[in-house]
Amino acid sequence: MRLNLHTDYALRLLMYLAQHGGQASVDEVAGVFGVSRHHLMKVAQQLTALGYLEARRGRGGGVSLARPAAEINVGAVVRALEPTGTFVECFDRQTNTCTIAGVCGLQGALNLALGDFLARLDGYTLAQLAPNPARFRAAIGLTVPQDQTAAG
Structure with missing residues (x-):
């Protein structure tokens, strides 16, 4: 079985946001994964409609998880x-x-x-998809605060 590209991008977006710990722009996530911004925007819209994401428009906007990663x-x-x-x-x-x-x-x-x-x-759960959070964050270019490196 092979997941379609839409599902693949959705899981990557959710994992990124789970490790990011806040709001991120679709442009930012598309750049990290080297994927189409347009396609990722459609994915984000569907995940928002399904209740997995919250979206804010305008300057300083972006997407964030609608509930904790451990509940997805x-x-x-x-x-x-x-x-x-x-x-x-x-x-x-x-x-x-x-x-x-x-x-x-x-x-x-x-x-x-x-x-x-x-x-x-x-x-x-989404929280379990990054068994080593520090390595995951490093792989996607997120800086890891000093106090989290020992725990992750």
Whole structure:
């Protein structure tokens, strides 16, 4: 399984904000990850609509987490952003044209695998995606206050 680019950017944006500890501009985050500002803006808008981010417009504006990183479930984020309902053609009864649908075991196997994948992600919060916060912050160019380096 491969996450779509939208979900990938969303998870990166959320992780950045979790480690940033405050508000950041979309331009700033796009620059850190070398991604399209336009695409990241769409991601930020969707995450805001879903209640994961708070956004402030204008000078000094930006985005921040709407709740603590420990309360944001990774599986829930992926479910909200990924079109897993039609993982393969036979998952959608209305548009399915597969001649072996219903008589092969692939649909059941893929359905179980997808469920296992999402269940595994359900075991993680956003806060757990940076097991070594100091190294994560250094990798994304955030300065780490002296008192946090020993803890992270």
